Amino acid sequence: MLHQRARPLLGTLVMLRLRDENPARAEQAMAQAFEAVALIDRLMSAHQPGSDLHRLAGARAGDLVELHPHTARVLVLAHYWQRQSAGAFDPLQAGAELARSGLRPALVPALGQALASWSGLSWEAPHTVRLDGALPLDLGGIAKGYAVDCALTVLRQHGVPGALVNAGGDLRAYGPTPWPIELRLPEAPTRTRRQPGLRGLRGAALASSVSGPQRADWVRTGRTRPGIRGRPVLQPKACTVMAPDCVSADALTKWVLQCPAGAPQGRLARVLRAHRARVWLA
Structure with missing residues (x-):
């Protein structure tokens, strides 16, 4: 039996699709999964005052900032992928x-301060993290x-x-049967296509990103890179990465888009x- 619910969270639409005969x-599983997502949305909002990101942006050199375990974990992961x-x-x-x-109004307290x-x-x-200045993060x-x-x-914990x-x-x-996947076209976001070599998703994560200055967490923009004897080398317009977890897949898309x-x-x-990841470029 297929169950499907969706809610506006994280600045997008979060959709859950379950195969369960119960x-x-x-x-109950979907309700608690949405609660978990909503908590992360509140903690790591770069738009709402009172979020952990708002408090980090208002820190001064030497300040100790106690974070929710979720935020602390994502900060560690962000630092890992930055390195x-x-x-x-x-x-x-x-x-x-x-x-x-x-x-990003919640990050405004960092303006004019030592970062x-x-x-x-x-x-x-x-x-608990000690900072050497204001930390305006857009995760x-x-x-x-x-x-x-x-x-x-x-969802797994609920069986x-x-x-x-x-x-x-x-x-x-996850589950015994792959979920069919179609990717949006970067030049026509209302249209989708099947990706050769990507027949379905099971036991893995998938993330897609497009290039351009609108990316919130990809800041080295530009459509070309220097090539041989100064000739430009085109960069991909979009990429999709499959990895065992969604954090790794998403972070890797930003890195892949920096490459010719x-x-x-x-x-x-x-x-x-090392991360058992696979890439598709567009």
């Missing part, structure tokens, strides 16, 4: 730029991916046999292999 269990990608994924730089442009650095973060306790897609992962965990969680294109699924079109090479290729 309707009561399915309804791995050498800054191709950088929600701190993105947050500062978006705050200056007025697009923290990634190297200046010091964990004094599992959920964007990585928080969305984390919410998808958490929602899926809730739901199979499920798909979709938060605006960040997806993760073609197969990822060097460190990126090694990290993709």
Whole structure:
């Protein structure tokens, strides 16, 4: 039996699809999964005052900030991917730029202040961080991916046999039967297509990103890169990454989009292999 519910959360529409012959269990599982996503939405909002991101943006050098365990975990993951990608994924730089442009009101307290650095973060306790300045973070897609992962965990804990969680294109699924997947066309978002080599999703996560300055957590923009003898090399317009979890899939899309079109090479290729991730470019 198929059960489906959707709610506006995380700045998008979060959809749950469950295969379960127990309707009561399915309804309870979906309700609690939505609660988990809503909590993450409140904690990591770059728009609402009172969120953990708002408090980090208002910090001063030397301040200790106690965070919700969810926020602490995502901050650690964001720092990990910032280091791995050498800054191709950088929600701190993105947050500062978006705050200056007025697009992230909860991060405005950081304006005009000395900004923290990634190297200046010091964990004094599992959920308490000492900062060397204001930390205006726009966690964007990585928080969305984390919410998808958490929602899926809730559904598993309730014993739901199979499920798909979709938060605006960040997806993760499990169960005995693959879930059919179609990808939106970057040049025509209202249209979809089937991706060769991607017949369905099961036991994995999928995230897609498009290139451009509108990306909240991808700040090195530009449509070309220097090529041989100064000739430009086109970058992909969009990419989709499959990985075991949605946080990794989402962060990797930002890094992949920094590379010229073609197969990822060097460190990126090694990290993709280490995370058992696969890439499709458009």
